[in-house]
Amino acid sequence: MVLATLVPCFAMARKRTKKTVSLITAASADRYELYEGSVYDPDADHDFLVKTFQARRKRRPLTLREDFAGTSKLSALWIQNHGKTKAWAVDLDSEPLRWGYERHLEPLGEVGKRVVQLQENVLEVQTPKVEIVTAFNFSYWIFEQRALMLTYFRQVCAALENDGMFVVDLMGGPDVQQACEESREEESGFTYTWEQETMDAITNHIDCHIHFEFEDGTKMMKAFTYNWRVWGLPELRDIMLEAGFQAVDTFWEGADKHGAGDGIFKKASSAENEATWIAYLVAWK
Ligand SMILES: C[S@@+](CC[C@H](N)C(=O)[O-])C[C@H]1O[C@@H](n2cnc3c(N)ncnc32)[C@H](O)[C@@H]1O
Numbered sequence: 001m002v003l004a005t006l007v008p009c010f011a012m013a014r015k016r017t018k019k020t021v022s023l024i025t026a027a028s029a030d031r032y033e034l035y036e037g038s039v040y041d042p043d044a045d046h047d048f049l050v051k052t053f054q055a056r057r058k059r060r061p062l063t064l065r066e067d068f069a070g071t072s073k074l075s076a077l078w079i080q081n082h083g084k085t086k087a088w089a090v091d092l093d094s095e096p097l098r099w100g101y102e103r104h105l106e107p108l109g110e111v112g113k114r115v116v117q118l119q120e121n122v123l124e125v126q127t128p129k130v131e132i133v134t135a136f137n138f139s140y141w142i143f144e145q146r147a148l149m150l151t152y153f154r155q156v157c158a159a160l161e162n163d164g165m166f167v168v169d170l171m172g173g174p175d176v177q178q179a180c181e182e183s184r185e186e187e188s189g190f191t192y193t194w195e196q197e198t199m200d201a202i203t204n205h206i207d208c209h210i211h212f213e214f215e216d217g218t219k220m221m222k223a224f225t226y227n228w229r230v231w232g233l234p235e236l237r238d239i240m241l242e243a244g245f246q247a248v249d250t251f252w253e254g255a256d257k258h259g260a261g262d263g264i265f266k267k268a269s270s271a272e273n274e275a276t277w278i279a280y281l282v283a284w285k
Contacts, residue, residue: 024189026218032071032099034212035224038184038192040137042074044263045169046081049132052251052282053165063130065090065159067122068139071100072115079114087115088127094119123152129161135168141228144205146239149231153243157285166245166283172233173276183213190214204230236281245283252279 053061062085066075069089078087091097097117105112118125122135133156143149156166176199183193193211200206210224237248251265265280 025214025216026212026220029190029212029214029220031212031220031223032096032103034190034192034220035210036071036073037188038186038190038212039210040070040073042077042136045074045134045136046077048251048265048280049134049165049167050081052167052280053132056165056284057131057163061131061165062086063128063132063161064088065127065130065133067133067135067156068137068142069100069117070096071104072097072117073100073104074134074136075115075117076100076104076108076112079111080108085114088130089115089117090120090122090125090127091117092119092121123148123155125155127159129164130159131161131164133159133164133166135166138169138171138226138228140168141231142226144203144229146235149236150239150243153240153245153283157244157283160285162285164285166240166285168236168281169278170231170233170236170281171276171278172230173274175275176230199230206230233279233281240281240283243283245285247284249282249284250279251282253277 049064050061060082062082064075064078064085064087066072066078066087066089069075069091070093072089072091075087075089079085089097089100097119101117105115105117118127135156140149140152143152153166160166179196179198181193181195183191185191191213193213195209195211197207206228208226208228209222212220212223214220233250237250240248249267250269250271252268252271254262254264254266256262261278271277
């Protein structure tokens with residue numbers, strides 16, 4: 001696991017590589033460019049999806065529905081990696097969809113047309129049956145009631161081919177249940193801060209924010225805010241099974257010699273409740 005100083009913050013702070021983002025001040029910066037430059041790099045997710053599906057189903061998956069797609073970056077990667085792939089990218093908000101279209105899809109010309117962006121609610125969207133549905137960066141934690149989570153998982157199960165796979169990521173461990181703030185400087189001239197407010201002990205509700213600060217001292221506070229419930233792994237697995245999935249596998253991250261996360265996720269049925277951890281849950285239809 002990646003153990004940070006003070007109270008570690010995992011959320012939105014992993015699976016990234018250094019990017020060049022040209023910006024100088026809060027006034028000139030583009031918050032999606034900052035987000036993609038500091039938070040989200042879907043390469044690891046992409047490789048995990050292909051490898052995990054192929055290992056069980058003995059074929060290369062071709063169709064993906066990216067729920068909570070934001071800028072649709074995973075979908076863009078999906079269709080570039082194989083000539084017969086298709087993706088549906090679903091998000092409620094037209095702004096990141098449009099940004100992602102202009103940044104990631106339009107430049108690809110004909111290839112980019114293999115991604116269908118849908119500005120819709122994941123609870124209601126209708127798409128052709130796909131082999132894989134994803135809900136990454138903990139976005140599905142927006143559903144704070146069990147009944148709503150069950151409705152969502154049922155919707156996903158119905159949207160999958162008969163041998164389809166649903167993948168979510170999650171974080172946990174005692175440090176995820178308390179307030180934390182963690183910053184790091186990015187090479188391209190800004191500082192990224194993840195702030196998580198204290199978890200409500202009764203509802204498990206948390207409010208989280210991403211802030212950016214620039215070398216000239218200007219700040220973009222609350223560039224992104226997330227209001228979530230912290231869900232436990234066993235309860236999510238139980239809801240997936242109740243929603244109709246046949247089996248749910250947990251993929252746990254290994255550690256390097258310094259105890260930091262090594263980015264390699266392996267199937268596990270038991271694990272130590274480290275201070276902070278992340279995992280994938282893979283539900284099979
Ligand atoms: C944390 S962002 C995730 C973006 C992207 N998947 C990533 O990992 O970087 C969450 C996204 O979920 C979208 N969202 C929230 N509730 C939704 C819903 N019910 N249906 C579809 N999209 C939703 C928001 O508009 C936002 O773009």
